Amino acid sequence: ARGYCEDVEFSPEDAARTELDFLAEVVEKAIEAGATTINIPDTVGYAIPAQYAAAIRHLKQHVRGIDKVVLSVHCHDDLGLAVANSLAALQEGARQVECTINGLGERAGNCALEEVVMAVKTRSDCFKLETNINTRRLYPTSRLVSNVTGIQVQRNKAIVGQNAFAHEAGIHQHGMLMHHATYEIMRPDDVGFSKTNLVLGKHSGRHAFRERVKELGYHLDDEQLNRVFEDFKNLADKKKEIYDADIEALIEGVMHRGAALWTLEAFTCNAGSGTLPSAAVALWRQDGTIVRDAGVGDGPVDAVFRTIERITGIDVNLKDYHVRSITMGEDAQGEATVEAELNGRTYRGRGVSTDIIEASAHAFLEVINKIALKKPPLPRVNPAHLAPTEQAAEAGV
Amino acid sequence: ARGYCEDVEFSPEDAARTELDFLAEVVEKAIEAGATTINIPDTVGYAIPAQYAAAIRHLKQHVRGIDKVVLSVHCHDDLGLAVANSLAALQEGARQVECTINGLGERAGNCALEEVVMAVKTRSDCFKLETNINTRRLYPTSRLVSNVTGIQVQRNKAIVGQNAFAHEAGIHQHGMLMHHATYEIMRPDDVGFSKTNLVLGKHSGRHAFRERVKELGYHLDDEQLNRVFEDFKNLADKKKEIYDADIEALIEGVMHRGAALWTLEAFTCNAGSGTLPSAAVALWRQDGTIVRDAGVGDGPVDAVFRTIERITGIDVNLKDYHVRSITMGEDAQGEATVEAELNGRTYRGRGVSTDIIEASAHAFLEVINKIALKKPPLPRVNPAHLAPTEQAAEAGV
Numbered sequence: 001a002r003g004y005c006e007d008v009e010f011s012p013e014d015a016a017r018t019e020l021d022f023l024a025e026v027v028e029k030a031i032e033a034g035a036t037t038i039n040i041p042d043t044v045g046y047a048i049p050a051q052y053a054a055a056i057r058h059l060k061q062h063v064r065g066i067d068k069v070v071l072s073v074h075c076h077d078d079l080g081l082a083v084a085n086s087l088a089a090l091q092e093g094a095r096q097v098e099c100t101i102n103g104l105g106e107r108a109g110n111c112a113l114e115e116v117v118m119a120v121k122t123r124s125d126c127f128k129l130e131t132n133i134n135t136r137r138l139y140p141t142s143r144l145v146s147n148v149t150g151i152q153v154q155r156n157k158a159i160v161g162q163n164a165f166a167h168e169a170g171i172h173q174h175g176m177l178m179h180h181a182t183y184e185i186m187r188p189d190d191v192g193f194s195k196t197n198l199v200l201g202k203h204s205g206r207h208a209f210r211e212r213v214k215e216l217g218y219h220l221d222d223e224q225l226n227r228v229f230e231d232f233k234n235l236a237d238k239k240k241e242i243y244d245a246d247i248e249a250l251i252e253g254v255m256h257r258g259a260a261l262w263t264l265e266a267f268t269c270n271a272g273s274g275t276l277p278s279a280a281v282a283l284w285r286q287d288g289t290i291v292r293d294a295g296v297g298d299g300p301v302d303a304v305f306r307t308i309e310r311i312t313g314i315d316v317n318l319k320d321y322h323v324r325s326i327t328m329g330e331d332a333q334g335e336a337t338v339e340a341e342l343n344g345r346t347y348r349g350r351g352v353s354t355d356i357i358e359a360s361a362h363a364f365l366e367v368i369n370k371i372a373l374k375k376p377p378l379p380r381v382n383p384a385h386l387a388p389t390e391q392a393a394e395a396g397v
Numbered sequence: 398a399r400g401y402c403e404d405v406e407f408s409p410e411d412a413a414r415t416e417l418d419f420l421a422e423v424v425e426k427a428i429e430a431g432a433t434t435i436n437i438p439d440t441v442g443y444a445i446p447a448q449y450a451a452a453i454r455h456l457k458q459h460v461r462g463i464d465k466v467v468l469s470v471h472c473h474d475d476l477g478l479a480v481a482n483s484l485a486a487l488q489e490g491a492r493q494v495e496c497t498i499n500g501l502g503e504r505a506g507n508c509a510l511e512e513v514v515m516a517v518k519t520r521s522d523c524f525k526l527e528t529n530i531n532t533r534r535l536y537p538t539s540r541l542v543s544n545v546t547g548i549q550v551q552r553n554k555a556i557v558g559q560n561a562f563a564h565e566a567g568i569h570q571h572g573m574l575m576h577h578a579t580y581e582i583m584r585p586d587d588v589g590f591s592k593t594n595l596v597l598g599k600h601s602g603r604h605a606f607r608e609r610v611k612e613l614g615y616h617l618d619d620e621q622l623n624r625v626f627e628d629f630k631n632l633a634d635k636k637k638e639i640y641d642a643d644i645e646a647l648i649e650g651v652m653h654r655g656a657a658l659w660t661l662e663a664f665t666c667n668a669g670s671g672t673l674p675s676a677a678v679a680l681w682r683q684d685g686t687i688v689r690d691a692g693v694g695d696g697p698v699d700a701v702f703r704t705i706e707r708i709t710g711i712d713v714n715l716k717d718y719h720v721r722s723i724t725m726g727e728d729a730q731g732e733a734t735v736e737a738e739l740n741g742r743t744y745r746g747r748g749v750s751t752d753i754i755e756a757s758a759h760a761f762l763e764v765i766n767k768i769a770l771k772k773p774p775l776p777r778v779n780p781a782h783l784a785p786t787e788q789a790a791e792a793g794v
Contacts, residue, residue, distance in 0.1 A: 045555075046582045048520055049446045049481055050488065078582060079519060080512035080555035084446055084481030091447065102553075108561045109553035115477035122476060123445055154551035156499075156506035158442075158477035164505045185443045185475060238695060268669030271697070271754050272677075275665060298635060299731070299752030300668070300697065318729065323720035323753070332715065334696070355696030356720070356753075357668050 002034035010035035016042035024062045031065040038069050045078025049088035056092040072096035075111045082111035101145040102153055114138045114159040122185055139192035140217050147252050150337040150348040159191055202236040218251050227254045238354050245326045249352045261286050261372040264361050271300040279303035283311050301360045312368050316340035323356050338363040399431035407432035413439035421459045428462040435466050442475025446485035453489040469493035472508045479508035498542040499550055511535045511556040519582055536589035537614050544649050547734045547745045556588055599633040615648050624651045635751050642723045646749045658683050658769040661758050668697040676700035680708050698757045709765050713737035720753050733757040737764045
């Protein structure tokens with residue numbers, strides 16, 4: 001393998017449950033054969049920190065040539081210990097942590113990149129290591145991954161959860177005002193939480209908008225910026241106050257929009273108790289024609305979905321449907337995410353609007369367009385222990 | 398204090414960041430004064446397992462009388478290490494873990510009960526401890542807490558997340574079929590995930606329904622069962638196949654329903670692109686009168702909410718709004734959760750229906766009813782380091 005590339009990683013599956021002497025022997029053989037990175041996966045998330053650290057220590061002590069290779073760890077979170085195990089291994093000399101944004105991955109997921117990075121940084125007194133990661137991009141990156149995968153981060157998730165820096169108890173709030181370090185071991189800015197909330201309104205100009213986009217950490221070309229600004233102006237007509245989260249949603253929307261075979265031209269829907277919910281939808285097809293039809297459903301959203309299926313001729317199985325408000329207030333934007341299945345493959349779509357029916361229609365159309373354009377699935381690099389979502393997010397510490 | 402009760406717990410705030418000799422001195426004084434439980438809180442989630450274990454070890458070795466008291470730990474999850482720290486302390490002799498269901502709590506939350514319990518059970522070879530907790534109630538309890546608090550559990554959360562036992566990678570699926578222990582260190586049943594999914598339909602009788610409710614782990618009296626069965630029959634008219642999650646939603650709905658000042662009698666709504674969304678709502682008041690009105694909004698849900706506000710005379714600030722599908726398929730039930738604020742207090746409501754507008758109306762009415770009936774807030778037991786959500790969920794291991 002060394003003949004083909006510089007860095008060869010050897011990874012014995014389920015190493016954490018393997019008998020240590022046998023593991024040491026196998027690893028030694030791999031190093032002799034040219035491996036330059038040795039990965040010790042805890043494939044089923046069975047390890048606990050003290051024991052996992054002992055395994056790494058054992059290899060350090062008993063494997064000839066171990067000091068010439070990079071020791072890597074790959075932990076799963078089945079018992080909630082992926083981050084702790086990875087950190088314990090770092091303290092024993094491991095120098096690569098296989099991890100994912102938001103801890104996504106098979107079953108309960110993998111080690112969460114943002115937690116490892118911030119633990120190493122916050123407790124540099126213990127780890128004495130550098131990650132070279134710009135921690136101020138952690139929160140925006142987490143949001144982006146959450147939007148792309150449709151897998152939401154829970155409110156009380158460490159580092160990137162909505163509540164991670166929210167102080168509820170009165171005595172804590174008092175302490176925070178007196179001296180923030182009393183209750184805050186990291187600052188919200190450190191991980192890229194926006195300081196200000198309320199930013200722009202109907203009368204904000206292009207320059208102020210461009211500045212805000214930059215401050216939020218996005219790099220847009222002129223065409224993208226123009227499209228986002230146009231969406232911003234439309235939104236400002238409907239909504240008095242535009243928050244950072246609104247702008248992020250607009251940007252992510254523009255960055256998402258691929259080649260679309262079908263676009264929403266117009267819709268109406270009727271619903272109510274005791275009535276039969278119905279919808280009328282007009283879709284614009286890439287060739288310039290507009291197709292209109294109507295349908296019924298169990299509710300207005302279902303009626304819209306079924307009408308879109310009728311127009312496009314694509315019938316899917318809906319697997320998951322979510323709506324959440326992105327910002328506060330009654331004129332908040334709603335974000336809809338749709339997960340649907342066709343012929344054993346899963347497709348996800350996302351839409352944003354102040355009207356959740358419209359947001360849902362956009363999300364469903366994204367699914368329909370993905371199917372119509374039949375994008376190939378993501379390649380799988382290492383099927384032995386990586387799920388598809390991990391590959392994009394994988395990074396070394 | 399010992400004059401008033403048997404068990405006196407002493408808890409020095411932020412102990413994990415306190416100088417060890419000083420901490421030992423303070424703890425010794427507390428024991429001399431009669432404390433029977435010594436709690437060592439990591440109030441800001443700063444500790445890492447090896448160091449936290451060393452602190453517990455230090456107290457064990459240097460505090461006179463430490464063997465006569467119960468050592469307790471209270472960890473926060475700011476660096477994602479609450480569970481690992483608690484487990485490390487157990488290995489050093491701590492015998493009480495302060496934890497919460499779903500890891501709820503201040504900021505990133507507290508130690509997750511379900512993760513500690515399953516780690517101790519799954520790795521009994523390391524811990525040699527018993528928790529006396531019925532692990533088959535973990536998943537239903539997690540769901541109940543999530544419904545009551547409105548704080549959702551992320552899909553890739555250990556133990557109780559929707560994906561915790563889902564195997565995506567093909568090679569893993571193959572391994573599972575060959576021998577489940579290859580990839581599964583716990584079985585879904587161990588934590589109370591339902592084995593079967595598809596259960597009942599339109600023609601299922603009361604007896605089969607009662608059995609299924611019992612199997613799902615709910616204890617309902619005859620009146621409650623009758624109300625849930627009635628809801629079940631209504632749902633079966635709309636929906637071909639009723640899943641366990643549907644039944645759980647119905648039960649939780651009945652158990653939720655308190656004294657309601659306002660009940661939804663009927664509603665209709667119209668929405669569409671380029672049109673002004675509007676709603677007409679009829680509410681039944683406890684005194685037997687029906688009040689009808691109509692209103693407009695940014696979308697159909699907003700129009701319904703504003704019309705309900707107009708009828709009831711209660712104006713709230715909407716803080717959060719969520720809709721998710723509880724089961725799969727296009728006729729899935731949608732669950733709406735609403736969080737609203739009035740005069741500095743937050744109220745939460747929840748509604749379920751196949752029509753998400755109707756579900757949203759029910760959720761919003763629950764908020765309105767709570768305000769109309771002005772329920773007192775939950776008492777706070779230990780404001781120094783507990784958030785309100787923790788108290789209900791707190792438990793000792």
